[in-house]
Amino acid sequence: MQKGFVHxxxxxxxxxxxxxxxxxxxxxxxxxxxLFIQFIKSSPTGELEILKKFNENIDIYRxxxxxIYEHPNENQKQIMKKCVSEVKEKILKxxxxxxxxxxxxxxINLGLISKKDAEELIQLKPVNxxxxxxxxxxxxxxxxxxxxxxxxxxxxxxxxxGIKARKGIxx
Amino acid sequence: MQKGFVHxxxxxxxxxxxxxxxxxxxxxxxxxxxLFIQFIKSSPTGELEILKKFNENIDIYRxxxxxIYEHPNENQKQIMKKCVSEVKEKILKxxxxxxxxxxxxxxINLGLISKKDAEELIQLKPVNxxxxxxxxxxxxxxxxxxxxxxxxxxxxxxxxxGIKARKGIxx
Numbered sequence: 236m237q238k239g240f241v242h243x244x245x246x247x248x249x250x251x252x253x254x255x256x257x258x259x260x261x262x263x264x265x266x267x268x269x270l271f272i273q274f275i276k277s278s279p280t281g282e283l284e285i286l287k288k289f290n291e292n293i294d295i296y297r298x299x300x301x302x303i304y305e306h307p308n309e310n311q312k313q314i315m316k317k318c319v320s321e322v323k324e325k326i327l328k329x330x331x332x333x334x335x336x337x338x339x340x341x342x343i344n345l346g347l348i349s350k351k352d353a354e355e356l357i358q359l360k361p362v363n364x365x366x367x368x369x370x371x372x373x374x375x376x377x378x379x380x381x382x383x384x385x386x387x388x389x390x391x392x393x394x395x396x397g398i399k400a401r402k403g404i405x406x
Numbered sequence: 407m408q409k410g411f412v413h414x415x416x417x418x419x420x421x422x423x424x425x426x427x428x429x430x431x432x433x434x435x436x437x438x439x440x441l442f443i444q445f446i447k448s449s450p451t452g453e454l455e456i457l458k459k460f461n462e463n464i465d466i467y468r469x470x471x472x473x474i475y476e477h478p479n480e481n482q483k484q485i486m487k488k489c490v491s492e493v494k495e496k497i498l499k500x501x502x503x504x505x506x507x508x509x510x511x512x513x514i515n516l517g518l519i520s521k522k523d524a525e526e527l528i529q530l531k532p533v534n535x536x537x538x539x540x541x542x543x544x545x546x547x548x549x550x551x552x553x554x555x556x557x558x559x560x561x562x563x564x565x566x567x568g569i570k571a572r573k574g575i576x577x
Contacts, residue, residue: 240564240569242420244421246556246559248556248557249413249425249554249556250415250421250422250425250428250556250558251421252428253424253426253427253428253432254420254421254424254428255424255428256424256427256428256431256432257421257423257424257425257426257427257428257431257453258424258575260427260428260431260452260453260456260457261424261427261451261453261574261577262452262574262575263456264453264454264574265452265573265574266574267452267574280432280435281431281432281433281434281435281436282428282431282432282435283435284435284436285432285434285435285460286431289456332574333574365575378561378562381562382562382564382567383420383562383563383564384560384561384562385417385419385420385421385558385559385560385561386419386557386558386561387421387556387557387558387559388417388556388557388558388559389555389556390555390557391549391552391553391554391555392554393411393553398411401408402436403432403433403435403436403437403438403503404429404432404433404536406432
């Protein structure tokens with residue numbers, strides 16, 4: 236049995252979620268089974284429309300807390316707690332080859348997921364499954380656990396010129 | 407009419423082609439029309455299997471020269487020349503919303519595409535289309551032309567431990 240690795244895509248540049256989507260698409264194209272978890276986000280995106288079409292190969296699950304103003308409120312913390320336990324169940328019950336935890340670092344940094352819960356979740360990864368984590372400012376302890384870390388570093392971004400997120404490009 | 411931007415995803419880390427695939431999938435999911443050009447590569451990949459299924463929204467074209475030992479040979483240069491002129495025709499004839507030039511930087515750095523030809527190709531971008539360029543070591547003159555540049559920087563990679571490319575993860 237081939238060993239699976241833990242990837243982290245972090246940094247302040249564009250490309251983290253899109254890389255995770257690309258990895259999910261590649262895996263589906265090779266017949267692998269994917270679990271795609273998206274933290275925080277709740278609005279519709281183009282990528283989910285496509286991923287959904289492959290529901291024989293992918294389970295999509297959104298832990299949508301909605302926008303967070305600096306600190307999560309009690310309701311948001313409860314949503315996340317329920318969600319994390321459901322995600323754990325899914326991982327234990329199914330044989331996934333690739334597990335994506337999109338915006339996981341943000342969920343940790345915002346205090347939505349404790350370090351302990353995050354560590355527990357990562358430990359559930361089946362030995363031969365690949366685990367993909369995205370989000371800005373990956374904590375040092377998480378980077379230590381990873382086999383592959385790419386920093387998506389912003390060199391230039393049109394957002395800095397006041398451009399707003401656009402349909403088909405940012406979502 | 408909304409202005410489209412030029413993106414570059416460069417650097418020595420994993421995530422450049424997968425981010426471009428993710429962007430193509432997002433665009434397709436929002437009903438945009440995509441041209442997906444892949445330079446150099448010729449072997450089958452999981453992502454192409456999936457992208458092909460959306461042929462009403464995507465044109466895929468591979469400029470496959472095969473592996474290049476330091477410098478391209480005459481045959482490889484001829485393949486590329488023909489390919490670049492076909493790509494130009496496609497861009498002029500169709501109304502694409504998103505154009506991906508995957509591994510374009512590598513094709514330039516290997517001398518497969520001259521700076522002049524590369525500049526001409528970029529100038530053909532319709533005003534409202536988004537242009538996505540990937541590849542290691544984006545040249546300075548290209549970075550200057552871009553509106554968004556993300557450096558995918560390798561912090562850690564399991565390849566450095568002798569792990570080989572795996573089906574569903576690397577291709």
